[in-house]
Amino acid sequence: MENARIAEFFSRIADILDIQGENPFRVRSYRNVARIIADLSSNLAELVKEGGDPKQFAGIGESSAEKVAEIVETGRLKFLEELEGKIPKGLTELLRIEGLGPKKVKVLYEDLGVDSVARLEKAARAGKLRELAGMGAKTEENLLKSIEHYRRGVGRFKLSVGMSYAGELVEYLSKVKGVKQLEPAGSLRRRQETVGDLDILAICSAGCEVMDGFVKYDGVEEVIAKGETKSSVRLQGGMQVDVRMLEEESFGAALHYFTGSKAHNVAIRGRAQQRGLKVSEYGVFRVKDDERVAGKSEEEVFGAVGLPFIEPELRENRGEIEAADEGKLPELLKLSDIRGDLQMHTKASDGKDSIETMARKAKELGYKYVAITDHSKAVRVAGGMDEKELAKHLKAIEKANEKVEGIEILKGVEVDILADGSLDLADWVLEECDVVLASIHSRFNMPEEEMTERIVKGISNLNVDIFAHPTGRLILERPAYEVNLKRVFEAAKELGVVMEINAYPDRLDLNDVNARMAKDMGLRISIDTDAHAATQLELMRFGVYTARRAWLEKADVINSYPLKKLLKALR
């Protein structure tokens, strides 16, 4: 069972208890457990089956450990089923509506019988909500807007999309009177694979008009809030943006605070508390006399709680604070460490550019080598090649390699693993290649067991060097296929097969959590763009972001190696 599915049980408990008005700390505790489980870099169900104890993870106690055991064993949880019997099903869905929290949901249900989004809309349109304590006409209006937003299903955006929105907005705001410095924070700065909204920090001089300028931005569809130091808008397309104005002396504290994650911040604050300190977005203060001890830079803030600087990509409370405390933070991979790209396509299959164009662009990026890896015949829509065509193509690669100076062009292929686990091309032609990537492009919806067998069989072919986009997911579009990754990793470790982080922004596959599990199991990683045009070679940075979120260092990533060492790392 996936960690996400186990986590879901705890989230649902938290939602229901929240609406029932249960002790907020108990509710938080359940939410905390859900998050911890979802973030684990190993499979919890397997760990439990092997006799492991969930209590080893801080935040999971006796009660939750028992619940995990029941879920793993039976696939159900009595406690949750009892809770669900007490309130209508639609009630927890109401919590997803912006502006509605547990207190209002409870009142709406008890006083008006509202138990679904549809009924909420009806009640709001009929002007019934204003009869309730603490609600008025404005509340009705706002909730109707929120319902519309919710129905449109606009929630999260790919990181690449968020970065382009942020870039344009920063460009615009930098021209507003009095704006001295702008810094996007939030999940964007942590390079999370999707972002829900944008947080932009602004340092201003006196008489700054940043808030007025912001709400007048061309792309603004709706102003949600406008204050002196904080405003929120929704852009056309649905993305919410918050801008905060702050003083230079609290910039570091604010940057840290608004970069999050929330879980990281809570942990840092707890740590501060033990030291008699209080952390807010304005700085770090001594509790006894309110004396400010840090705030100008993030280094200062971390220093005040006895820690070295922690890179934004690590701030998920997934062990980074403990590692920092023990001086064991990883030295994260940098984009400038990358010396080559091992997956790209040319006109020979579904790419737009020639071998030579791809190689020259790679050279421009400072790379020492690339692998040309077009599709095999099973991927018909992409113009995949059969053995004869590939053999000819490999000759063309050799020629290009002679022609383009200063970069090594490796002969490669991305060969399909067919439904029965065999490879789409015969061994004789695979043996001619320097780099063979194996991957899956068909029959995604197999049962887990079958898919796992298929993959293990596929990568067992001695010609396979790298398993490409290992889970097949497309962010926000298509879920990963069912596969027991742990078993795939164990087999790959045994066989010496490298796992890929596909850097294409729609894929980022492996993701951060899985890549970290691969590292922990002793596997090595190749970060490849999967470029289908020369300009897409620049997408490497997204793969590096994911690698950094997975705690990867230079030694973990084979395409940071010099050519000779790389060739040794391949089979």
Added chain:
DNA sequence: GCCGTTTTCGGCCCGACTGTTTTCAGTCG
């Protein structure tokens, strides 16, 4: 519900903005 170089009980992160109030509760991040 979780946790413990003050603790097995009594705490648990902190502040801005809104809408409804007339001093504040609810929500959000």
